Amino acid sequence: MKLILLDLDNTLIDADYRLTVSEDEFRSVVQELANKDVLVGLCSDSATITLRQWSDRLGLTGPIIAERGAVVWNPTKQTENIVDMSETAWFQDFRMSFIKIVMQNFPGATLIIGDATKFVKERNMSGALTQQIFAINGFRVASFSFFAYRPNSRGSGIEPDPELLSRTSALVMEMLKDYDKKKEELFWDENLQYGILIIHAGITEKWRGVSSVIKDLSPEQTIMVGDGMSDFLGLSNVMQYAVGNANPLYKKNSVFVAQQPLTAGVIECLRQCV
Numbered sequence: 571m572k573l574i575l576l577d578l579d580n581t582l583i584d585a586d587y588r589l590t591v592s593e594d595e596f597r598s599v600v601q602e603l604a605n606k607d608v609l610v611g612l613c614s615d616s617a618t619i620t621l622r623q624w625s626d627r628l629g630l631t632g633p634i635i636a637e638r639g640a641v642v643w644n645p646t647k648q649t650e651n652i653v654d655m656s657e658t659a660w661f662q663d664f665r666m667s668f669i670k671i672v673m674q675n676f677p678g679a680t681l682i683i684g685d686a687t688k689f690v691k692e693r694n695m696s697g698a699l700t701q702q703i704f705a706i707n708g709f710r711v712a713s714f715s716f717f718a719y720r721p722n723s724r725g726s727g728i729e730p731d732p733e734l735l736s737r738t739s740a741l742v743m744e745m746l747k748d749y750d751k752k753k754e755e756l757f758w759d760e761n762l763q764y765g766i767l768i769i770h771a772g773i774t775e776k777w778r779g780v781s782s783v784i785k786d787l788s789p790e791q792t793i794m795v796g797d798g799m800s801d802f803l804g805l806s807n808v809m810q811y812a813v814g815n816a817n818p819l820y821k822k823n824s825v826f827v828a829q830q831p832l833t834a835g836v837i838e839c840l841r842q843c844v
Contacts, residue, residue, distance in 0.1 A: 571607050573632055573789035574843055575780065577796035578614035578624065581813050582836055585764075587691045590833040597629045599840050604631045606844050609787075611635070613776055613794065613801075615759070615768060618643050618650055619709040620687045633787070638757065638770045638800075639779030640712035644786075650711070653778050657771045658712035660749055665714055667748070669706065671741055676702050683708045690717050690765075693727040702734055715768040730765025739767050777803040784808075795839045796820065811839040 576582050583589055589596060600610050611632025612621045618636040622643065625634060634643035640658055642651045652658060672679060679702035682689050686705035705717040718735035719728045739760055743753055757770040776794075780803055784792055792808045794801055797816040802823050812824040813835030821827045826842050828835035 571609060571787070571789050572791045572793070572843065573783070573787060574603070574608060574610045574793045574795065574840060575613040575632070575635065576610065576836060577794075577801045578612060578616055578621065580815065580832070581795060581797045581801070582612075582624070582833055584832055587687075590831070591837065593628065596833060596837065599837050600629050600631065603840060603844060608844060609633070609789070610840065611783075613639070613780060613796075615713075615770070615800075616687065617641075617707055617709045617713075617715075618711075619685060623688075633783050635776065635779035635783060637710060637713045638774045639776040640770065640774045642779050642782055651782070652712050653782055654771075654773065655712075657773050660751075661710065661712060661714045661769075661771075664745070664749060665706065665708070665710075667745060668714070668716070668742065671745060672704055672738070675741060676704075676738075678702065679704055681706065685709060686715065686717055690719065690728075693729075695721055695725060695727045699728070702731070703728060704738070713768065713770045713774070715766060717764075717766050719765055730763065732762040732765065735760065735762060735765050735767060742767065742769070776800065777805055780805065780808065793839075793843055795836055799823075811842070813839065 609632035610630050613635040615638045618641055621634045621636050640653055678700050680700045682705040686707040689705045703719040707715045718731045718738055720731040722729045755772045759768040793811055794803055794808050795811045797813050798820050810824040812821045812827045813831055814828045815831035828838035830838055
C-alpha cells in the first residue's frame with residue numbers, strides 16, 4: 571500500500587476555496603489510485619471538520635492530518651487523535667476567553683462560532699450581520715483561529731477587514747499573558763489578505779502527525795504534495811512533490827515538480843506516483 575498526502579490551501583484548492591478542475595475528474599483519478607492500493611489523504615493546517623468535508627466530497631480514501639499535524643483522523647475507525655495534548659489542551663479554554671474579550675471590546679459585533687471556514691467561503695450577506703464580523707472556528711481542538719470580516723461596499727457579501735484583524739490580534743497577544751504564552755513561542759499566522767489569524771503550539775509540525783500515521787499504517791511509500799516549506803516534512807521515508815505554483819525553495823526540495831498549478835498540478839503528482 572502507498573500513501574499520498576495532499577496539502578489543501580494553495581495546493582488542492584485556490585484562494586477562493588475552489589478546485590481548478592472538475593470534481594468528477596479529480597474523483598476519477600482518486601478511484602484509479604484506490605484500485606491500485608494507493609490511499610490519498612489530506613495534511614493541512616485546517617480543522618478536521620473542514621478536511622473531512624473535502625475528503626468526503628472528493629472520495630478520498632486516506633487518513634487526515636489536521637491542525638498542522640496536531641490532530642489525526644482515522645477514517646476507518648472514525649476516530650480523532652490529538653498527537654500531543656499536553657501542549658495544546660489550553661487552546662479550548664483560550665477560545666472561550668477570546669469570545670468574552672471580543673464581546674467586551676466590540677459590543678456591536680456579530681460573532682459566528684462553529685465552522686468558520688464554511689461561513690467565510692459562502693460569504694453571504696444577511697441583514698442580521700453588523701459592520702464587524704468575527705467567525706471563530708469552534709471545531710479546532712488543538713489550535714485557535716478566527717476571521718475578521720465586514721460587509722463589502724456593495725452590501726452584497728462580506729470581505730476581510732485588515733484593520734479589525736490587526737486590532738483584535740493585538741488583544742490576543744495581551745490574552746496570551748494569562749496563559750503564560752508568548753507570540754514568539756507559538757506558530758502565529760496572521761494573514762491580512764484572508765482576514766484570518768491562526769495560532770498553533772510552537773512544537774506543532776506536520777511531520778509529527780505524518781509520523782504517527784506512518785507508524786500506524788506502515789505504507790511501503792509515502793508522498794507529500796504541497797506548495798510551501800510548511801509542507802516539507804524533513805522525513806527520510808517521505809518523498810516531497812510540488813504543484814506548479816509552489817514557492818521556489820519548496821520546489822528545490824522536491825523530487826517531482828508538476829507543470830500545472832493547484833488542482834491540475836495535484837493530478838499530475840498523483841499520476842506520477844503510479
